[in-house]
Amino acid sequence: MTEMVARRGYRGESVPEAIEAVHTELDSLWEDADFVPEMDRMTFTTAVIEAASNIVQHAEPVAEAPVELGVDISVWSTRLVARVTAFNAKEPFASPPETGLPDDDSESGRGLALIEALVTTVTFERQDATNTWILTRNSTSAA
Amino acid sequence: MQFSYEVKDSYAEVKGSGRLNMVAAPKLREVVAEVVAAGSSKVVVNLEETVFMDSSGLGALIGCLKAARQAGGDLRISGVQPQVRMVLELTNMDRVLTSYPTAEAAFSDD
Numbered sequence: 001m002t003e004m005v006a007r008r009g010y011r012g013e014s015v016p017e018a019i020e021a022v023h024t025e026l027d028s029l030w031e032d033a034d035f036v037p038e039m040d041r042m043t044f045t046t047a048v049i050e051a052a053s054n055i056v057q058h059a060e061p062v063a064e065a066p067v068e069l070g071v072d073i074s075v076w077s078t079r080l081v082a083r084v085t086a087f088n089a090k091e092p093f094a095s096p097p098e099t100g101l102p103d104d105d106s107e108s109g110r111g112l113a114l115i116e117a118l119v120t121t122v123t124f125e126r127q128d129a130t131n132t133w134i135l136t137r138n139s140t141s142a143a
Numbered sequence: 144m145q146f147s148y149e150v151k152d153s154y155a156e157v158k159g160s161g162r163l164n165m166v167a168a169p170k171l172r173e174v175v176a177e178v179v180a181a182g183s184s185k186v187v188v189n190l191e192e193t194v195f196m197d198s199s200g201l202g203a204l205i206g207c208l209k210a211a212r213q214a215g216g217d218l219r220i221s222g223v224q225p226q227v228r229m230v231l232e233l234t235n236m237d238r239v240l241t242s243y244p245t246a247e248a249a250f251s252d253d
Contacts, residue, residue: 016166019164019166020166023164023195043229046197046230049195049197053164053199101234104205104235104236104239105209106205107202107203107205107206108198108199108202110198110234111198114198114234118233
């Protein structure tokens with residue numbers, strides 16, 4: 001993980017339309033890092049969109065200012081890293097997050113399980129009113 | 144994401160083109176609800192041009208499946224692309240949402 005090859009970022013109000021903007025940034029990132037295998041692009045894109053959607057759906061503002069979504073994605077020679085952040089947000093876990101998959105007829109609750117299946121590591125950090133999920137995936141190909 | 148639908152002899156085909164994410168998921172629910180309310184409870188969602196689906200999109204498909212079954216029909220999917228297949232398999236929902244190569248094949252054995 002010595003050299004960063006490409007990077008994209010997004011910051012804006014935490015609304016559904018932001019998800020489309022993040023997806024556009026990801027598509028543009030892969031154009032700059034075309035050595036990343038299709039499987040890694042597909043899995044990492046899915047994980048980043050799940051993490052960002054989770055913020056848009058569930059993050060609650062800590063004060064009057066609205067929650068903002070931030071996404072910083074970088075491609076390193078053998079690793080993909082994304083920092084997906086909720087700014088101005090409350091502590092997300094009132095209770096420990098549920099793990100595993102819900103019943104077959106449940107219409108929600110699969111996002112976290114999906115993220116865990118798609119990336120190598122998931123780390124959560126909270127500082128001040130900022131929650132950050134750091135996703136990494138070891139890429140199968142070197143630059 | 145763009146949706147369109149066409150009522151055929153024995154089923155209705157809903158086509159979705161683009162990304163089935165949290166923006167598109169409510170639209171899919173609306174389109175399928177409209178199709179079922181109009182009397183077509185056998186629904187095929189043609190995903191040939193759906194290049195991406197997340198858990199919100201998957202949740203919408205499950206909701207639509209339940210709506211079709213409550214109306215006495217079923218919902219099946221066709222033309223599933225690699226990313227959508229990956230999400231279905233990782234969530235084990237490929238067992239619940241039956242996938243067919245084409246929309247025509249989905250209800251051909253009924």
